[in-house]
Amino acid sequence: MSRPNRTPVSPGSEDRAIPHWHSPDAETLDVTDGDGAYIQTADGEEYLDFIAQLYCVNAGHGNERINAAIRDQLDRIAYVSSSKHNDARSALAGRLAAVAPVDDASVFFSVSGSEANEAAMQLARSYQDAPKVLTRWRSYHGGTYGAASLTGDPSTRATVERYAATSGTARFMPPLPECFDADAPEALADQAADHLEWVIRNEGPDSIAALLTEPIGGTSGAYPAPPGYFERVRELCDEYDILLVADEVITGFGRCGDWFGIGTEGVRPDMITFAKGVTSAYVPLAGVVANGALSDHFREEGIAVGQTFAGHPLGCAAGLAAMDEYEDGLIDNVRELAPLLEDRLRELEAEHDAVADVHGRGFHWGVEFRDPATGEPFVDPMVENGDEDNPVAETREYAREHGVLFGGGRPDIQNIISPPLCVDESDIDR
Numbered sequence: 114m115s116r117p118n119r120t121p122v123s124p125g126s127e128d129r130a131i132p133h134w135h136s137p138d139a140e141t142l143d144v145t146d147g148d149g150a151y152i153q154t155a156d157g158e159e160y161l162d163f164i165a166q167l168y169c170v171n172a173g174h175g176n177e178r179i180n181a182a183i184r185d186q187l188d189r190i191a192y193v194s195s196s197k198h199n200d201a202r203s204a205l206a207g208r209l210a211a212v213a214p215v216d217d218a219s220v221f222f223s224v225s226g227s228e229a230n231e232a233a234m235q236l237a238r239s240y241q242d243a244p245k246v247l248t249r250w251r252s253y254h255g256g257t258y259g260a261a262s263l264t265g266d267p268s269t270r271a272t273v274e275r276y277a278a279t280s281g282t283a284r285f286m287p288p289l290p291e292c293f294d295a296d297a298p299e300a301l302a303d304q305a306a307d308h309l310e311w312v313i314r315n316e317g318p319d320s321i322a323a324l325l326t327e328p329i330g331g332t333s334g335a336y337p338a339p340p341g342y343f344e345r346v347r348e349l350c351d352e353y354d355i356l357l358v359a360d361e362v363i364t365g366f367g368r369c370g371d372w373f374g375i376g377t378e379g380v381r382p383d384m385i386t387f388a389k390g391v392t393s394a395y396v397p398l399a400g401v402v403a404n405g406a407l408s409d410h411f412r413e414e415g416i417a418v419g420q421t422f423a424g425h426p427l428g429c430a431a432g433l434a435a436m437d438e439y440e441d442g443l444i445d446n447v448r449e450l451a452p453l454l455e456d457r458l459r460e461l462e463a464e465h466d467a468v469a470d471v472h473g474r475g476f477h478w479g480v481e482f483r484d485p486a487t488g489e490p491f492v493d494p495m496v497e498n499g500d501e502d503n504p505v506a507e508t509r510e511y512a513r514e515h516g517v518l519f520g521g522g523r524p525d526i527q528n529i530i531s532p533p534l535c536v537d538e539s540d541i542d543r
């Protein structure tokens with residue numbers, strides 16, 4: 114193996130005056146305030162936050178109901194150990210179990226999306242007494258030692274190979290047109306499912322505990338599956354006795370127009386992992402919704418995966434208030450305005466040769482670029498990542514100069530739009 118590259122990977126490491134590190138693609142905005150879909154910076158600029166920070170501030174910034182719930186919890190008790198009961202925690206678990214499309218659901222709390230995915234995989238491997246997990250290429254499941262190994266994103270693969278646990282994960286191709294030779298969505302669904310079955314049979318069904326997938330691609334491309342695909346995935350999991358786990362860290366809590374993205378596919382997984390939108394990112398909180406058989410197994414076996422801050426009462430109080438907000442109009446707002454967002458994006462596709470495709474669901478969309486001269490991506494997405502000189506990054510920078518923030522999913526070929534669920538028609542038009 115070659116020696117690691119020693120060049121600095123973080124803008125933070127170049128600026129020693131800022132005493133913390135952040136990720137290589139971090140922006141340099143100094144954000145101090147927020148209100149609804151807008152944020153303000155220290156130098157008085159205002160931005161329309163069309164990426165909800167990291168696809169997570171679903172209820173918008175400065176939501177008074179969530180703030181009040183956190184303050185109220187703080188006045189009563191800030192922290193209760195995860196081995197004890199707490200009213201906010203039990204209430205939130207009940208609310209989550211009621212809306213999640215999982216049979217006989219109950220909840221195991223965690224702190225971050227990465228840790229929720231790790232807990233789900235620990236539970237799956239213990240329950241199934243099998244070591245492997247299947248994940249898709251072009252997925253993102255987290256950055257911790259285990260979760261990074263579940264991630265199948267070419268832009269982080271080099272990092273994963275150097276730093277993360279890499280055993281136990283096998284990958285399959287997502288139902289993307291570029292992976293198959295299909296002339297219609299139905300054919301794409303069939304080919305992608307046939308390929309998955311081929312992978313399962315070659316890996317050995319008995320060795321596979323779970324299949325973990327985002328229902329609609331997240332940071333590595335906001336791509337929904339073709340109709341019928343997830344029904345075939347569910348059938349294959351049933352046939353080969355593999356647990357189906359939906360990673361809803363981005364797609365949950367109204368983002369795709371339903372409580373959970375997998376709900377828009379009409380499929381019931383065995384587990385759902387969640388984070389981000391559960392509290393609208395006001396307090397870190399995450400977890401796993403598991404079916405009855407899995408939670409019984411957990412209770413009987415006592416798997417030692419607890420965390421000090423799991424199910425933190427402040428997060429649970431925030432989560433209850435955020436769920437009230439989603440229920441009282443925000444999910445309806447997504448359903449109502451998603452067609453307008455899609456129409457405006459399709460106009461871009463029709464008007465600009467460089468916009469090759471737009472895809473997504475609800476309030477989670479990717480705008481994909483190609484070089485009009487060649488029909489190919491401007492840079493090779495398997496190699497490059499986040500090059501500031503490429504035209505895709507330049508459109509993000511242009512938008513930012515004009516007061517709108519987008520995200521860079523697969524950063525060299527796509528911009529991601531994932532606004533707070535409270536945006537209105539004028540925000541979308543802008």
Ligand code: PLP
Binds near residue numbers: 226228361388
């Ligand atoms: N899963 C998905 C689909 C994600 O998008 C993310 C983060 O963006 C994670 C898991 C990891 O969550 P966290 O960053 O809270 O650890």
